[in-house]
Amino acid sequence: MAEHKLLLEHTDDPMFRTLAGYKAKGGYKGLERALKMERQAVIDEVKASGLRGRGGAGFPTWIKWNGIVKDKVGPHYLICNADEGEPGTFKDKELMENTPFLLIEGMTIAAHAVQADAGYVYIRGEFIDSAIAIRNAIDEAYDAGLLGKDSLGKGTNFDLYVHMGAGSYECGEESALMSSLMGERGMPRLKFPHVPLPTVRGVWDKPTIINNVETYACAPYILDKGGEAYAKFGASTKNSRGTKIFSVSGHVNKPANYEIEFGTSLAELLELAGGMKGGALKACVPGGSSVPMINAEDTMKAILGYEEMSDVKSMVGSGGCMFLNEHTCIVTFIWRTAKFYANESCGKCTPCREGTKWLLNTLDRIVAGGGKAGDVELMLDICSQIDGRSFCGLGDAAAWPVQGAIRVFREEFDYYIEHGRSIVQSEASKFMLPGEMLTVAK
């Protein structure tokens, strides 16, 4: 049991945030090697590494890169999705603040592989510290000739820009992010197979690659040490290779980012984070708020891997791992989750816009002590009408946690509805609700 730090190794070293410090620790070797290789060879190296998208969906990165048109006609764009908004996740923030050059080198490697002319790092508006770190790193890279004119060899330019969001969870969805980058409301767009993939027609209708911060940050290691070396990590899992950063928060003694090899158990991750605080483990939300929660028993046997997590009916997601202790009321926790999605639904499609509000309405009533028999079935019915029927993934992500919690902790919902109060009666749980709701939900 140990961490395997490929990305987070030098986070404590302030010099690593400067170009000189980064190069002293072996930085830019990956790009150097990549620039000597054919573009297809770079993509093949990524294929050999088995790298999958770290933003939550786990789509094989090389397929995206390989999908871009090889005989270039117009400009190609490269986008980094740094609109980290998933509750419980804070890995991209740390990567950008402490290891900005990993992202920039990774994007430059990708730019070489897909012949991109310009790249945009779309950072969520709140992350000003991250944006400043990225800005300074980009400026340094420009001054050293690693970005801009002739940066990818003579006559091949690659420019990198920072673009800030302005407060919208939905913009983390890739097509909504592209809308937002083009100066529109952050709403999702029609997707494949109804329209061509972004690799054919993406932002400004040009071929576009869009990846998460952590995905790009893996590229320097893969190109420096080789895809096979990277694929050795996580070899015990079915189809998850390499390391993954998990943001551990909630009732643990040492909430922080932990980088572990795929195939590590969730129990080991909990141990790394210093174990539970304030009470025994009750439940775990293993991959950000969108994934179904699991109970203590499943937490102890879960193996972290994209396929392995489905054995316990959950997902790796974005890696935002929240541990909850025995004093947590699941009903009010789900109420807060539902409120998040109701607030963040962009309003484009009816199942999500209306469904998330109805879920919240029902949970508002239950939490306030006015639950009625049949409310659980009502919520499951609403969920089934959102799940798979919404325009983008936000609707699904709103339905899954409710469905998951009802599946695992059904008796808590039934108790709350019958008695008008939570089954959990502890000092800690009393203060969970806002004041105006406390008066009704005794």
Place this chain on the structure above:
Amino acid sequence: MSELLQIGSHNQRPNPPKPDEVEMKFSAIGVSELEILKCQYPEIKACILPALWIAQREYGGTLSGNAIAEVAIRLNRSYAEIEGVATFYSMYNTHHAVGKHKIEVCTCLTCYVEGSYRIWDYLKSKLGVGHGKTTSDGMFTLEEVECLDACDRAPVLQVGDQYIGPVSESDIDHLLEKLRATKESTAVQMADAIVKVHLRNGGR
């Protein structure tokens, strides 16, 4: 709708000025920043978000109807389009004038289990205002926000470009005192910082 449902929703639209009454208030710096930004995208439309950040700084932290009209004129777009974009995003202050300091309290999941509503209730009683409201002296605007993605520091809140956490009630007293003594508006500072990261070497 209950107050609890209103995070991020803008139920009041800014008042548009009459077309011939729009005042152009951007400073020379703001104008030159916008010119640099126009070269960073293949289409001028993409400048809308950063231009709104410039406007938010130039107009003291609030996007009034006049601010939106000025952005529309400078980018040669319609008022309706700019207003539509501005009102979608929760960090653009279009719905009301914000105070000198905007305190954004995260009450989302991890912060929630760590007792963020206790912090929220404390701030509400201390300032005497609710969600999205400004104190009568124009000093503080209070907002309940969704996940700030600093869950390792829960419960966390954001003032200007600073994350503060984990916070307790006594930290709040301390913070309010410190902010009252701060000369500059942290709401404007935040918009300024965001504009600067778009530009190489901060636009210098």
